[in-house]
Amino acid sequence: MQIVFHEKYYNSDYAMDPAADQGRIESIMDIISNNKLYEIITPEPATEEDILRAHTKRHLDSIKRDSLLYELASLAAGGAILAAEEAYKGIPTFAVIRPPGHHASADSCWGFCYFNNISISLLKLYAESKIDSAFVLDFDLHTGDGNINILSNREDGFSVKILNPRSGERVAYLNEVREYMENLNDIDVFVASAGFDEGIEDWGHKLYPEDYTRLGELMKDHSERICEGRRYALLEGGYNHSVLGKNVDAFCQGFQ
Ligand SMILES: [Zn+2]
Numbered sequence: 001m002q003i004v005f006h007e008k009y010y011n012s013d014y015a016m017d018p019a020a021d022q023g024r025i026e027s028i029m030d031i032i033s034n035n036k037l038y039e040i041i042t043p044e045p046a047t048e049e050d051i052l053r054a055h056t057k058r059h060l061d062s063i064k065r066d067s068l069l070y071e072l073a074s075l076a077a078g079g080a081i082l083a084a085e086e087a088y089k090g091i092p093t094f095a096v097i098r099p100p101g102h103h104a105s106a107d108s109c110w111g112f113c114y115f116n117n118i119s120i121s122l123l124k125l126y127a128e129s130k131i132d133s134a135f136v137l138d139f140d141l142h143t144g145d146g147n148i149n150i151l152s153n154r155e156d157g158f159s160v161k162i163l164n165p166r167s168g169e170r171v172a173y174l175n176e177v178r179e180y181m182e183n184l185n186d187i188d189v190f191v192a193s194a195g196f197d198e199g200i201e202d203w204g205h206k207l208y209p210e211d212y213t214r215l216g217e218l219m220k221d222h223s224e225r226i227c228e229g230r231r232y233a234l235l236e237g238g239y240n241h242s243v244l245g246k247n248v249d250a251f252c253q254g255f256q
Contacts, residue, residue, distance in 0.1 A: 001256040002086055003038045004079045004095035005029065014069045018239045019100055019112035028096050028235075031245035037256065041086070043095075046077035046120055053123035054116050054150050056107040063114050073099055073114040080117035080234050084125055087189060087232035092220070094194070094252050100236040102144030102193045111142065117234050118193055119150040126158045131188035133159040137177065139215055140164075140195025140236045141204040147193060161187070170206055174214055181222040190223040190231040192255075196238030196247040203239060209250035216254025231255070 012022040032038055051060055051074065064070045079097040086093040101118060103111030118136060125131045136151065138144040143164045151160040163180050167173040196212070198204035207215075216233075223231040233255060238244045 001038060001092040001094065001252065003032055003040045004043055004083045004093060004097065005040050006042055006075055006079065008072060008075055009096065009098045011068070011072060014072045015099065015112065017112045019098060019237065021239070021241070023241050024239070024244065025096065025098055027241040028245045028248050031249050032096065032252070035249070038252070041082065043075065043079040043082040045071070045074040046081055046115070050081060050120055050124055051077060051115055053127060054106065054119035055104075059107050059109070069114060076101065077115045077117050077120045080121035081124055083232040083234060084121035084189070084191070087191070087230050088125060088130055090229060092229065092256055093232045094248070094255065095232065095234045096248070097235055100195070101234070102138060102140060102147050102195070102236050103142070104146040105149040109146065113146060116146045116150055118147055118191055121234075122151065122160065122189070122191065123158070125189065132157070133186060133188045134161075135184055135187045135190050136160060136162040136193060137190070137215070137219065138162060138164045138193035138195070138236075139177075139198065140193055141197035141202075142195070142237065144193050144236070170208065170211055173206065174211060177215060177218055181218055184222060184226060187226050188230065189227060190219050192219060192233035193236050194233040194251060195236035196244055199238065199240065199243055199247050201240050201243045209247055212247050212251040213254035216251040216256075219255055
């Protein structure tokens, strides 16, 4: 499988928040870059046209007022687009991108997010008539309100189902995801808002590394059942640098 990554994602100067912390991306790449199973590919920034499929001109202009933030946020969105394009070709892809995106709505953002990376990537595939539907598994600790606001109940015919599992205990949580996926049909691509802040050693204190492997396996098994295995995942949260890389690697082992 492939890993989308760019050296500029190491830059921690664009914001003062836990997602922008120095050492966070290093904690992932220190593990991922040593595994020969993963091929690393490098993205280009998203264009304004790409960003404006998900966001208002007003929001785009507000981010552009900070040139470093705009450079990195558009590069994260570009990483999402590259992952989506590879997934569409049938190559499972995980994007180690920053800043995250699932709390960014069309005209606003919060929660360490600026552009909605998932929406920008899916809406590009939809605009190119490559897909008509998608499934989003958001296993971040926090509900991806931006994903829901942009992708749910669309009037343009693009159909997106989103699951933010909320079961309070790990076995029930995995069962909730499995049961939801077993009832899915007619989906063109699977994508994960892959936050790792539900980790047993992270803010949510719930999921073990093997649980992330299981989530990856479920994404693989059901995308292979429904849409020829087209699947990708984008990094969202995850804040304990001492375990973040281990959890991302655990997910990828099931996902690949
Ligand atoms: Zn989160």
